[in-house]
Amino acid sequence: MSRYLHLIQIFWKTAISAELEYRLNFVFAALSSLGGLAGSLFSLFLFYRKGYTFQGWQWQEALIVVGIFTFLEGFSSTFLASNLNRIVKHVQNGTLDFVLLKPISSQFWLSFNSFSLWGVPDMLFGLAIIFYAGSLLGVGIGGYLLGAIPLVFGVVIIYSLWFILGATSIWFTKIYNITEVLRGLLAAGRFPIGAYPPAYRFFFTFVVPVAFLTTVPAQTLLGRGDLVWIASGGCLAVGLLLLSNYFWRFALRFYTSASS
Secondary structure: OHHHHHHHHHHHHHHHHHHHHHOHHHHHHHHHHHHHHHHHHHHHHHHHOOOOOEOOEOHHHHHHHHHHHHHHHHHHHHHHHHHHOHHHHHHHHOOHHHHHOOOOOHHHHHHHOOOOHHHHHHHHHHHHHHHHHHHHHOOOHHHHHHHHHHHHHHHHHHHHHHHHHHHHHHOOOOOHHHHHHHHHHHHHHHOOHHHOOHHHHHHHHHHOOHHHOOHHHHHHHOOOOOHHHHHHHHHHHHHHHHHHHHHHHHHHOOOOOOOO
16 A cells, blocks of 8 residues: 555656646636636526525535535546546557556556646635535534545545546547546536436436535535435445446456557
């Protein structure tokens, strides 16, 4: 474990040094993040401006959902897009051969080799919204700690789904559209799951697990968490993580390398 932690430190230090060569890009990324957050808040405001509320969610509580969604968007840009989208390039260019020859887990290398600063503003803005709305609702430190548990499960779920899609590049070398479809579906998490009709709630809970990404962590943070849903999120996260590893090893059976 210490070996892998040391490798992550080396990977990210190198990646950050490379990113800092273009520091002005960070300013543009922050402005872009502000624009995206403003769009999410404005969309939420359109629902609440005349006294309408989502089922069981007042304005400040819905803000927490937006904050969690923004944080997860930043996480995806910082860790997932910068790493897992490169699987396609490795397969296309034949450089996956060099990854597989390294004396470490290829899934680990592909998942942690890079780090993008451009998603950090979204993560910071998301946390700011969560703490701001939480302060208005009187959420204590215990609430934040409890809410962090299903949030970690949500992070694992997003990673696992993204990696599984990345692994399909072994067969289909151009999957950028697939990841965009996934991001579009996950965008439904910007609103509480109660905002959708029953059929959509079922879809975004049991087909595409959007509810476990934002709504369940928000409910837990607010002290309304259901132990069954939290445990289900944990089981789903572990199951998808194991599935991503199995699916990657299965996909590699069909990889013939650049030299064959």
